[in-house]
Amino acid sequence: MTISGKEYLIARRKKMERRKKIVTIISVVSFFGSTGFAAVSALKQAIYNPKPVTVSAESGLQQQVRGFEFVLQREPENQVALEGLAMARINLKDSQGAIPPLEKLVKLHPEKQDYKVVLEQARKQVGKGS
Secondary structure, three states: OOOOHHHHHHHHHHHHHHHHHHHHHHHHHHHHHHHHHHHHHHHHHHHHOOOOOOOOHHHHHHHHHHHHHHHHHHOOOOHHHHHHHHHHHHHOOOHHHHHHHHHHHHHHOOOOHHHHHHHHHHHHHHHHHO
16 A cells, blocks of 8 residues: 555645644643743742832822922923922922922913912911921
8 A cells, every 4th residue: 555645745744733733732731831830939929928018108209209300300391290399399398399399380370379379388388487
């Protein structure tokens, strides 16, 4: 029983496809298995060795101040950054530091009474502290 060239190629192709499927299945199982083991070990470590997160409100506000200052270096008239900087400094009890951004907001948006009111309050706080 001899096999013709065409039959041989068909048989060989089927054999190669079968091998590809087996290798693919083994690869997929290995990938998900290793990913699963890594995830499980990471979860175990997170559960049994939690790292305490201690960020004070003051340090968070300091980070916000630095962020707003960074934005204002690129965009000196950014309303959101000016507001955020002023409010963060007020929350840090730094009324003196809140006055320049508030003055700039009043200058840029004279129609907004909120800015004027907060600016006057900050100036009163600075006057009391002196």
